Amino acid sequence: MxxxxxxxxxxxxxxxxxxxxxxxxxxxxxxxxxxxxxxxxxxxxxxxxxxxxxxxxxxxxxxxxxxxxxxxxxxxxxxxxxxxFAYLSSMPIWNRAEPVMEALVQQVQESCSAAVLDATDIVYVLRVPTKKIMHINLGVGSRLPAYCTSLGRLLLADLDDDEARARLEASNIEALTKHTVTDIDALMAKVAQARKQQWCLVNQELEEGLISVAAPIVDRQGRMVAALNISGQANRTSAKAMQETMLPALREAAERISRML
Amino acid sequence: MxxxxxxxxxxxxxxxxxxxxxxxxxxxxxxxxxxxxxxxxxxxxxxxxxxxxxxxxxxxxxxxxxxxxxxxxxxxxxxxxxxxFAYLSSMPIWNRAEPVMEALVQQVQESCSAAVLDATDIVYVLRVPTKKIMHINLGVGSRLPAYCTSLGRLLLADLDDDEARARLEASNIEALTKHTVTDIDALMAKVAQARKQQWCLVNQELEEGLISVAAPIVDRQGRMVAALNISGQANRTSAKAMQETMLPALREAAERISRML
The missing domain is CATH 1.10.10.10 (Winged helix-like DNA-binding domain superfamily/Winged helix DNA-binding domain)
Structure with missing residues (x-):
């Protein structure tokens, strides 16, 4: 983008x-x-x-x-x-994405969100919650730092390395949990990994107990216009289980939305 | 409000x-x-x-x-x-309302929305969809006319009669379906009924096949700050079934949210 x-x-x-x-x-x-x-x-x-x-x-x-x-x-x-709403309605993709996200939530029984990158933050543009609530309120328009979120690292991976590094350097990086990666080089390695595998899993780096995995929404020109994620609780869903059981469904949903673009 | x-x-x-x-x-x-x-x-x-x-x-x-x-x-x-988001975040009620709405959606398996009144329109401030999609896109910030919606008639009922009538007279009233009430006096009677019973059901007046019922969210001073509704499809849920089976759960949810204010 x-x-x-x-x-x-x-x-x-x-x-x-x-x-x-x-x-x-x-x-x-x-x-x-x-x-x-x-x-x-x-x-x-x-x-x-x-x-x-x-x-x-x-x-x-x-x-x-x-x-x-x-x-x-x-x-x-x-x-x-x-x-x-002028912004959201100027992106008709979200009307068409929502049913796909709702079907995904029914399937995996975890919340699904879509976000875009704005400077050093991700901004939520659509969210389909389940009844299991997380501690963080993530309504449309709310922001989280990119460096410690699955959506953010994946969206950073669509930038070239210089730009991704500049965004990380402009970020207010903090150890939000004992798992948070705070070193810029280590974060750049995470971003490179996300770019290579085209998905990103972040395990309790934003909040203790919160685990999430993201997949890209890509337009016909191959640009990542947004990212889609599933969030779960680490005590119910391990990183391994999330990767093995939920990631394939997430990637399929993200590809379905991408094909609509 | x-x-x-x-x-x-x-x-x-x-x-x-x-x-x-x-x-x-x-x-x-x-x-x-x-x-x-x-x-x-x-x-x-x-x-x-x-x-x-x-x-x-x-x-x-x-x-x-x-x-x-x-x-x-x-x-x-x-x-x-x-x-x-400055507006939404200035109303912390929605953070607390959302889990109540999510539980309601799980219970009745229909979409639940919250809206406020702005001049002649309702504006959606929160929405918990189910996987069953309606024809109309109702994201946060989107608008519908008050005169032909359950949320709108209930919100008009919190105004005094002169003000409610003025809003109706300022509305662009159209027969959107063959069921739409378009006469101002007839609409005022519907508003009075909503005020008396403190809920409002509208059956296919906005869109053929769409039925919805609304209940008020009321602050400690007794002012209606928003309304909550359930929407369903008329071919799956009759007006009678909606009133008998879903309305009690809706009213209970609206009262729970009101008690948080």
């Missing part, structure tokens, strides 16, 4: 950069699970704007129906989902 | 309205399943901007990593999901 430069912290304003637009997007992003309802001052602080600037953006969002206020607290409305 | 005015087509610019921000959001929304990759001219036409204005917005989006280009065609990146 196409790449883009890492997001600069403070791009320089200029003829071709609309500062007020960038600031407005930052206001939208200042709302979160920790800050679902914010005062004007909180929005200003969270988006790096003056109170006057934050007020103008909030009033614009309110006029457009993206924000409501009780006079003191501001809250995003569901209309904001239209912005993300 | 809080209400907001219908979105005006062309709000007047002024001291408290940031035109460039509003235009930038329109550029994001110009991408769709029909227009996943657009030229500068197409974006300009789709968002009502001049080429120069569209170019500045696209370059800003590119700088921020929300858009990539091959030099000719522009495409949204998955980073755009961060904007919608």
């Amino acid at each position: 196409a790449t883009h430069p890492a997001q600069p912290d403070t791009p320089a304003p200029g003829d071709s950069y609309v500062q007020s637009f960038a600031r407005g997007l930052q206001v939208i992003r200042s709302f979160s699970a920790n800050a679902p309802h914010q005062t004007l001052s909180e929005v200003a602080a969270g988006s790096g704007l003056t109170r006057a600037g934050a007020r103008r953006i909030l009033l614009t969002l309110q006029t457009l129906g993206y924000v409501v206020t009780d006079g003191k607290l501001f809250t995003l409305t569901p209309r904001i989902l239209d912005l993300g | 809080a209400t907001h005015p219908a979105q005006p087509d062309t709000p007047a610019p002024g001291d408290s309205y940031v035109q460039s921000f509003a235009r930038g959001l329109q550029v994001i929304r110009s991408f769709s399943a029909n227009a996943p990759h657009q030229t500068l001219s197409e974006v300009a036409a789709g968002s009502g901007l001049t080429r120069a204005g569209a170019r500045r917005i696209l370059l800003t989006l590119q700088t921020l990593g929300y858009v990539v280009t091959d030099g000719k065609l522009f495409t949204l990146t998955p980073r755009i999901l961060d904007l919608g």
Whole structure:
């Protein structure tokens, strides 16, 4: 898939950069699970704007129906989902992929997710859960680091080595569990292995007890446009069992989706 | 839930309205399943901007990593999901609701969705599908009209009559099937019935063969913050069977989620 430069912290304003637009997007992003309802001052602080600037953006969002206020607290409305939906609906693949993923979940009785790469993260674009819940919430649009996930290492494997290394070097690498590989060269070896075998298994490197395996979704030009994975619990499913019993079904599902592209 | 005015087509610019921000959001929304990759001219036409204005917005989006280009065609990146995810993550209820919905799907073997009201539409915020697929794609962020859906009529029932009627009058009401109720007074009677019984069943008014029943998710102040539904196929599940066998489980799930609020 196409790449883009890492997001600069403070791009320089200029003829071709609309500062007020960038600031407005930052206001939208200042709302979160920790800050679902914010005062004007909180929005200003969270988006790096003056109170006057934050007020103008909030009033614009309110006029457009993206924000409501009780006079003191501001809250995003569901209309904001239209912005993300513009992306998802611009990828009709997911409509067609979903039944394949649902059939896979019925077969293996584990959750199945699809993700794409964005800089150093994977971003979930579709997810078919089972009733067995993991600790991590992985809704559409949520992110995880690429370096320690099966989806991420496989997606990194579609980049050339220089680019994959650059992404790893830009990552905030931490030993999230005692199994997490944190050395860049060791991670590059994992990425090379994923590239060679065209699948990737990661065993408890993101979270203790969580094991997952990923397979690529590839377009007609041979580019990896996304990756599909199955996640399970290590105490129910060993790495060996996941590879032997679930990986073939996963690869078949990923190939079926790829043939639709 | 809080209400907001219908979105005006062309709000007047002024001291408290940031035109460039509003235009930038329109550029994001110009991408769709029909227009996943657009030229500068197409974006300009789709968002009502001049080429120069569209170019500045696209370059800003590119700088921020929300858009990539091959030099000719522009495409949204998955980073755009961060904007919608700001909304979803600002409602932690959905993390906690999902396991309840998954258990319900396992029990009734039909899809379960959660939605909120936005002007005249319902917007899906969470969905747990089964392997049986309906004709309509109902991903997170997708919309359906409120007037002909069980979720919509129930959510309208939480408004006062004047507001509910205003929303219906603002709706583009069509006979989508031969069963669709299109008369405003008749629809208001359906809304009143939903308010009284605190659930709503709609039988093939959105699509032939599609039947669904909805129950409210209510916060501690008694406000309906969302609605939950089960959808099924009329040829497998009659309205009577849905009401007698699935509605009790649905209401129990909705009450469990409400108690978490």
